[in-house]
Amino acid sequence: MTNKQKRPAFRDLYFGKSDSKNELSGDRDDFVRSFIDLNRITDQVIAGEKTLVLGPKGTGKSALAWFLDASQHGQNYLCTVRDASDLPLADIPRLQTGQPAGTERTVAAWKFILLCNYLALLLTDQSCEIPNRVEVDRVTKLLRKYGFMGDTSGRAILDISNTTIEIPIPKIGTIYRRESSSTLNIYSLLPYLEDWAANARSANRHMLMLDGLDSIFLNDAKYDESLASLVQAAYTINQKLASVGATGSVVLLLRNDVFNRVSLVLPDSQKMRDDYAVELDWRVLSGAVGAQAPLIRLVNGKAARALSVAAIDVLSYFPASIELGGSQGSEPRFIERLQYFLNLTRHTPRDLLRLFEEIRKVEESGVFPSATPTLRRDVIREGVLQYATKYFTGAIRNEFAGYEQGPQEAQLALAALQNLKRQNFDRNLFAAGLAELGESRPEVVDRLLRLLFYAGAVGNTVSVRGGSYLQFYHRRDDSAVYLKGSFVLHNALCHAWTIPFTY
Structure with missing residues (x-):
């Protein structure tokens, strides 16, 4: 922003909504325009270089997924975001694949679910060429009928979790020639689904993104087997797809603390993290360098892009030090503004953006007289109180969602x-x-x-x-x-x- 440009009023700044999906549905253009890409993670995800997006709750994993979904039109990729919270995670180990109960069966169940949804994505690409397309179309039609492809897959799993499902074989194609039975169970069908996904060819990239895993509380042990098997299934599929130069990948958006917990039973967990994981880490370094940290650049960039201005320094709207205390005869003390705001958050984009949004709403209300060049102390104090009571306490309560x-x-x-x-x-x-x-x-x-x-x-x-x-x-x-x-x-x-x- 040049000296000739008038600085926008703080009440006019944009800090988004608490839920990126709500922000997207409210104003797609504002959401896309104000999205901040940390270290160009989107390019790595689209290219299939990173298939595990890790980070604490509130760090922007869902925002990344929905940004890619909203931006795919006219691009060289297709993206589908599936919400794992709609899946009966605790019941997936009971899905009858045709194998004995145990870890291998749970991994196979997850591979089946992921491959069904990945194939559904491929079939939306008009330019995608899949070998044995007639056979693929007939089998996927049956899978849709059973409810395994699309948003209803969770209900389908619940309906048949105690029954070994048999898929009739179309009397045409590779399966018909190779198999002696007229039907296949899930385990027997998996190699064909994997082969179709691996050998599809298109000028576009394809990403199946699984979100919603934040709703599983980090210490709820009943999901451990299912979650560990999900990570293993996605890793195995991605290895296969990458080895043959396939067109896409399966991307998991997962809390890093949850990954750390389930990694104890994953033999390749360190390889997964080293080779395929990227972490959304916005934590701010101490001292003056903090004002240039990624978290502050995100806040500034979001506010600037939404107003289509070159740059905005959000911290400059506040006094250099925030006055604390000073009532009932006590001596006031002062704390550097960035440190003051960070101490009110958990160092995540969601917390800091909600804090500034509550202060913005107080300034916009006009209850307190406007002040320049920095916001009044009572505006800041009231905004902090609104943030603490309306947002932060609720956010802490939400951390206990799904608590066993x-x-x-x-x-x-x-x-x-x-x-x-x-x-x-x-x-x-x-x-x-x-x-x-x-x-x-x-x-x-x-x-x-x-x-x-x-x-x-x-x-x-x-x-x-x-x-x-x-x-x-x-x-x-x-x-x-x-x-x-x-x-x-x-x-x-x-x-x-x-x-x-x-x-």
Whole structure:
């Protein structure tokens, strides 16, 4: 933006919506125009170089998928995004493929589901040439009839999960000549589906993207077998497709903490991560360099592109330091603006964008007089309060979605935190708070503390020689919770619950 251009008002900036799918349906052009591609990941995904997109919740995995879906028209690729939350993940190990129960059967079930959906994508490409097309069309017609191709595949799996399904063989083509039986089970059909996918030829690339895996809570063990088998199935399919120069790939969008958990039972997990994974890591470095970190460039780029201006520095709309305290005769203290905002988030694009959006809405409301060149302190404070109460507490609750022990325990954990009325606490204080709510089992206390730590609601105070430091999971995803240490409630929850700050 040149000096001659008038800087847009903060109320006119664009920070998107909380859910990229909602943002896309609301205004496709704004969504596409304001999408920020971290390190040109889209090119790597389209080319099939990266087939595992990893990152914490809120880092833009779904935004990447829906951007590719929205941008495919007129491009040299075709993309289909499937929502895994519509699939009965816990029931997939029971899908009768014609094999004995176990890991191999679950992998085969996932390969069948993925290949059915990948073939459905290929068939939408008018220029795609598939060998034995007549045979392919007849078999896929039967698969559609059973409900295995398209959005209804989840219901189909539930309907037949306890029955070994048999696919009638068309009396024409390779299958008819090779097989002695008039029907095939899922396991016997897999080599033919894989062969058709591998040998299809087109000028276009094809991507089947599986999203929605964030809805599976990171400590819910009942999904482990299914998720591990899904990762293995996709890896095997992609190896096959790459080895013959096929036109596409299967892309999984997965939380890195979930991948770390299931990788313990995957023999090739390190190879998968080294060769095919890309991580969406927006964490900000400390000090002045933070203002040029990818997360801040994303916020600036999104705001600028939506208004079709060359550049916007969102932080410049705020005072260099944010004043804290100063009420009831206490001395105010000041904190550098970027550090202040980051301390209210989990260092993810979604959190920071929602924070700026709530401040923007307060400024737009006109309740407070406008101020230039920076926003008023009361506008910032009210926006932070709105963010903490309307967004952040709900986002923490959503981290417990699908929690195996039930939502009532998750509610207990948050209620106990809120009732403590203090930012610093230890396990004993938390246990006492739970006991007041009727829960005193030690294993539940430990489990809920772990869940709160991995959700980003609390951090550890780690003592080291000469002092201590704060450890939040979202700042270092290899961190392990220390249950016997001191805990710190996240700043945004202190704002939401009117809890005094102690750091």
